[in-house]
Structure formats: structure tokens, C-alpha cells
Amino acid sequence: MASADQLGEVFARRPKRADARRNYDALIAAAREVFGECGAGASLEEIARRAGVGIGTLYRNFPKRRDLFEAVYVEEVRALSASATDLADLPAWDALVAWLHRFVAYVGTKRALAEELVHDSEVFRSCRTEIYAAGEPLLRRAQEAGAARPDASFDDVVRLVSGIMAYQFPEPAQRDRVLAIALDGLRPPATDR
Amino acid sequence: MASADQLGEVFARRPKRADARRNYDALIAAAREVFGECGAGASLEEIARRAGVGIGTLYRNFPKRRDLFEAVYVEEVRALSASATDLADLPAWDALVAWLHRFVAYVGTKRALAEELVHDSEVFRSCRTEIYAAGEPLLRRAQEAGAARPDASFDDVVRLVSGIMAYQFPEPAQRDRVLAIALDGLRPPATDR
DNA sequence: AACGTAGCGGAGGGGTGCCTCCGTTTGCAA
DNA sequence: TTGCAAACGGAGGCACCCCTCCGCTACGTT
Numbered sequence: 178m179a180s181a182d183q184l185g186e187v188f189a190r191r192p193k194r195a196d197a198r199r200n201y202d203a204l205i206a207a208a209r210e211v212f213g214e215c216g217a218g219a220s221l222e223e224i225a226r227r228a229g230v231g232i233g234t235l236y237r238n239f240p241k242r243r244d245l246f247e248a249v250y251v252e253e254v255r256a257l258s259a260s261a262t263d264l265a266d267l268p269a270w271d272a273l274v275a276w277l278h279r280f281v282a283y284v285g286t287k288r289a290l291a292e293e294l295v296h297d298s299e300v301f302r303s304c305r306t307e308i309y310a311a312g313e314p315l316l317r318r319a320q321e322a323g324a325a326r327p328d329a330s331f332d333d334v335v336r337l338v339s340g341i342m343a344y345q346f347p348e349p350a351q352r353d354r355v356l357a358i359a360l361d362g363l364r365p366p367a368t369d370r
Numbered sequence: 371m372a373s374a375d376q377l378g379e380v381f382a383r384r385p386k387r388a389d390a391r392r393n394y395d396a397l398i399a400a401a402r403e404v405f406g407e408c409g410a411g412a413s414l415e416e417i418a419r420r421a422g423v424g425i426g427t428l429y430r431n432f433p434k435r436r437d438l439f440e441a442v443y444v445e446e447v448r449a450l451s452a453s454a455t456d457l458a459d460l461p462a463w464d465a466l467v468a469w470l471h472r473f474v475a476y477v478g479t480k481r482a483l484a485e486e487l488v489h490d491s492e493v494f495r496s497c498r499t500e501i502y503a504a505g506e507p508l509l510r511r512a513q514e515a516g517a518a519r520p521d522a523s524f525d526d527v528v529r530l531v532s533g534i535m536a537y538q539f540p541e542p543a544q545r546d547r548v549l550a551i552a553l554d555g556l557r558p559p560a561t562d563r
Numbered sequence: 564a565a566c567g568t569a570g571c572g573g574a575g576g577g578g579t580g581c582c583t584c585c586g587t588t589t590g591c592a593a
Numbered sequence: 594t595t596g597c598a599a600a601c602g603g604a605g606g607c608a609c610c611c612c613t614c615c616g617c618t619a620c621g622t623t
Contacts, residue, residue: 197600340548393570
């Protein structure tokens with residue numbers, strides 16, 4: 178699969194010299210934090226600062242903002258998409274809902290990722306492809322089982338869910354309630370459910 | 371009602387000298403554009419530039435960013451909340467849906483307003499109060515008519531809808547489809563609707 | 564027509580961010 | 594241990610933004 182190769186490539190860019198690798202990892206950790214707090218437009222100098230690294234080092238490892246951004250999320254996206262497989266033995270609808278809850282857990286706190294998932298951005302398309310490849314079969318299975326409305330695309334679902342997550346909720350209980358309402362809308366139009 | 375007074379106050383700040391009023395109005399028009407394009411953090415200098423006005427003029431009329439922001443949306447919020455009254459003769463559910471569509475039309479293109487509606491910010495609370503005062507009765511009426519699920523608060527609905535609108539949709543058709551899914555979730559849990 | 568003042572606008576100081584360049588440091592292979 | 598290529602880091606140039614201040618303009622009044 179082409180998209181996985183691309184994600185692998187990104188991962189392989191990790192440098193080999195010990196000090197370099199240390200800095201690389203510190204940068205990614207810092208970037209994860211800062212992107213999470215400030216969104217995709219966060220200050221790169223702040224990231225270097227927080228990683229305890231010169232700004233030059235940041236730019237050597239990640240010449241473009243997007244390079245850093247990708248490196249941060251590749252791992253998480255992989256984990257998320259991999260986690261779709263161990264839901265196979267649940268009923269179709271429950272599997273979809275369970276996966277979407279994971280999706281929310283991964284994506285919900287990371288405004289930056291959610292933004293990029295919707296605007297399509299170069300190589301980031303790979304991440305989207307990966308996520309969609311994982312989630313779409315779950316939706317289709319639910320639709321075939323008659324548990325989800327047939328006229329919704331997986332893209333609709335992603336937008337529905339990640340839109341809701343876009344703003345932080347003061348109370349997680351409300352977040353779950355709103356998510357539940359949205360998911361109810363995904364059920365088949367009428368009678369049986 | 372206290373909130374309306376406060377909105378009135380904002381409106382009354384409009385200056386009286388002809389040139390001043392011209393600039394004031396140009397600033398609001400420019401701000402509406404720029405806030406719409408760039409969100410609430412837009413550059414004030416860009417706004418002044420686009421209004422064809424010196425930056426000093428902007429600051430004299432609107433000493434704080436929020437002042438400008440408020441002035442921009444007061445009018446729109448008023449219109450939106452006023453428009454709830456002429457839906458009284460529709461069936462409860464249809465009235466709610468119709469108003470939410472107006473809500474989307476007003477708010478959907480204005481990321482900045484949606485942001486502020488959720489984060490609560492000083493005087494902006496008035497706008498929210500006003501909007502909620504308009505929309506909440508519509509929801510309650512729908513709930514009493516058994517057309518909307520009783521466990522959803524109006525705040526839930528606002529978050530549901532404005533979250534979905536947070537990212538632009540390339541195709542408006544998809545936006546409507548996703549909105550429809552979400553609104554379906556608002557229907558009462560089971561059988562009759 | 565003349566005048567007082569409300570209003571104008573933009574220069575400028577301070578801050579922050581982006582990105583490049585290059586003298587210095589350091590890991591590691593020989 | 595030595596040597597050198599790889600890696601470091603931060604100074605500095607440029608751009609943009611925020612906000613203040615003050616000499617100039619022109620509106621509306623008398």
C-alpha cells in the first residue's frame with residue numbers, strides 16, 4: 178500500500194548519530210505539546226525553546242513546518258488506524274462507535290490534527306488515507322448490517338465528529354452527550370434500530 | 371432586559387461627525403470581512419488598511435480588539451435573534467430547523483463568531499444571551515411537542531451545529547447532509563417522530 | 564468666512580516570528 | 594587518540610503586528 182510506505186519514509190528520516198537522535202525526539206515531543214496547545218500555527222521558536230534546542234537544529238531536521246507536523250502525528254495515526262482491526266468481533270454498530278470514540282480520544286485534544294485532517298495538505302493526505310482506510314470499512318459494515326444510515330459517507334462522519342471536537346468542552350460529560358446526539362443521527366432513518 | 375440594553379449601548383457608540391461616522395462604518399465593514407477570513411485573531415492593521423483608514427483611527431474608535439469585534443456582530447446577532455419570532459406559525463420541529471438554518475447561515479461563514487460564542491468573553495456574553503433567548507424557546511417547543519429529544523440542552527445544540535460549521539465545506543451539499551445527520555440525532559430516541 | 568476642536572493618519576518603539584548562515588562543538592570510526 | 598564530518602545553536606536580517614503619540618486636516622458652528 179502506497180500510503181503506508183509514505184508514512185514509513187517519514188519515520189525513516191530519524192537521524193542516526195546519538196545526539197542528533199536525542200534532539201530529534203525532543204523536538205517531536207515538544208512539538209506535540211505546543212501544536213496541541215496552540216494549533217497548527219504554533220511558533221516554531223517556542224517549540225525549539227521547549228525542546229532545549231537551537232532553532233537551527235529544528236530547521237535542519239524539519240525544513241518546513243509541515244515536515245515537523247507530519248513527524249509528530251505519524252505515530253499516532255498509525256496506532257489509531259491499527260486499532261481498527263481488534264474491533265472485528267464486536268457488532269457492527271458498536272465497533273463503529275468504539276472506533277469513533279478512539280478517534281475522538283486521539284484527535285479531540287489535538288485541534289491541530291483535526292484542522293489538517295479537513296483541509297487537505299500535501300503528504301498529510303497519507304495520514305488521512307490511512308485513517309479513512311481504517312474507519313471506512315467499519316462504517317460500511319454498520320451500513321450493511323442496517324445499523325447505520327446508508328446515505329452517509331465516511332467523510333461525512335469524520336466531519337461530523339471532528340467538528341464537534343473542534344472546541345474544547347468544559348465538561349467532558351457534555352462532550353459525550355453531544356457526540357451521542359450526533360451518532361444517533363447516524364442511525365438508519367426510521368423504525369428498527 | 372439587561373442584555374439588550376448592553377447591545378444598544380454598543381450601537382450608540384457610533385460617532386456623530388460625518389467623516390468620523392464614515393470611517394466607523396468602513397471599519398466595521400472591513401472588520402467583518404477580515405474576521406470572517408482570518409478568525410478572531412486577524413490583524414488590526416489589515417483591517418484599517420482595508421477600510422482605507424489610518425491605524426490611529428481604528429484605535430480611537432475601538433480601543434480594544436474586543437470592542438471592534440463586538441461592534442461587528444451586534445447587528446447580526448440582533449437580526450438573528452429577532453428572526454425567531456416570525457417562525458411562530460410553523461410546526462415546532464420545522465421552526466427549530468428553520469431557525470438553525472438561519473443560525474448556520476449567519477454563523478457558518480464566520481468562524482470568528484463561532485469561536486467567541488463558545489469561549490465566553492465579557493460583554494460577548496450578551497450576544498450569547500440574546501441568541502440563546504431566541505433559540506431556546508424553539509427547542510423547548512419542539513421538545514414539548516415530542517419532536518425533539520428531551521435530554522438535549524440548547525447549548526448542546528449550539529455546539530453540535532457550530533462545531534460542524536467550524537471548518538468550511540468545499541461543497542455546500544455535503545454541509546447540508548452532515549447537518550441533516552446531526553439534526554436527525556436531535557429527534558426523539560425511538561419510534562414516533 | 565473664520566475658527567475651535569473633533570478627528571485623522573502614520574511614524575516609530577517594542578515585541579515576536581520566520582528562516583539563513585556560519586563559527587564552534589562533538590560523536591564516532593579508524 | 595586522533596581527526597573530520599555531522600550536528601549544533603544562536604546572532605541577525607527581514608517581515609509583520611501591536612499600540613501610542615502628536616502635528617495636521619477639515620467639519621460644523623457661529
